[in-house]
Amino acid sequence: MDFSRAVSLLGRPSTDPDVQALLASLKIIRQPSVDVDENDDDRVLSAEDWLINRQLGIELGFEARAHLLGEDDFDPNTEPMVLSQVYFYRNHPEVKPYRGRLPFSIGLDDGRTGVRAKLAAYEPTRRSYLRDTWEMPECRLTVSYVDDSARIGFVLCLLRPPAMPADADDAAVVPSIAQIARVMGKPLTDPELRLTFAPLRLEQNLEEDETGSIAALTRHLGIELRFRYLDGGRDQVLANVLFYREHEAEGARWPGQLPKGLLFDDSPEQVIHKIGRPPDHLLDEEFEGYATWHFVEYSLQVKYSAMENCVLCVQMALGATLSA
Secondary structure, X not given: OOOHHHHHHOOOEOOOHHHHHHHHHOOOOXXXXXXXXXXXXXXXXXXXXXXXXXXXXXXXXXXXXXXXXXXXXXXXOOOOEXXXXXXXXXXXXXXXXXXOOOHHHOOOOOOHHHHHHHOHHHHXXXXXXXXXXXXXXXXXXXXXXXXXXXXXXXXXXXXXXXXXEOOHHHHOOOOOHHHHHHHOOOEXXXXXXXXXXXXXXXXXXEEEEOOEEEXXXXXXXXXXXXXXXXXXXXXXXXXXXXEEOOXXXXXXXXXXXXXHHOOOOOOHHHHXXXXXXXXOEEEEOOOEEEEEXXXXXXXXXXXXXXXXXXXXXXXXXXXXXXXX
16 A cells, blocks of 8 residues: 555644544554653653554654644643654564555665665755655655665654744853863853853753752753762862753754854764764664764763754763763
């Protein structure tokens, strides 16, 4: 059967008649829902749900609409679930191969070379690493490969999340990377450090935790500052600065510069090229990856999406203080 039309349904609620018809054609009876704590109906464990037909090689991902929009205050029992992802599996464990038409004229027997050739018109949007990602007019497209890229593992069509820019007034006063690097390792009481982060309302957002203090400015500015006691010292010093892509910390995208000229839309390949040498440590997982470099001034860790090939978080850290 041909399920490539499912891509045109991305963004529609699960109650939409066409989405319901899709579920019926896949012989899926269960309806998507928010996963809540059995002992607390208001505590959301996951705002996403997955429905799969292993015989046909299709999986549908749904997400609570409010969560997709970056809202954290919603009723999990009534919030609409939106179709946000469609997987077409060709070579995947415990799933039979999809045998229908693939979207965007991709062939069932294509490998990486063939897929790239068919999507040549969208080459400027391609981000690559272990997988390939393109920005298509209808969706974000990721293709995974197996057997040294000779065959397709899966084709994934994703609904692009809405942009969450930082407030324009706040964005106008964020410090530069040079300013931030200059105060790394300085005590929380240091006048230059206080002046650097005063426009971000450091004082109003500083909270103590078990190892020091944190200023979580992620909701509106996409940055987090961590102050720690290092080497038995009596003063908390700025040990970690984390810059987030929108939605990564359930908030806005950091509007300022990133270290080493990086951009959130860089692929892992582009990140390594910009830094100019292979990472000192590299960890690739199924959905995310981490690349770490150690420099004289600080260590740098880049967390990236292994599915969408973009930067999720960039962390500047002192020595051994790198943290997730």
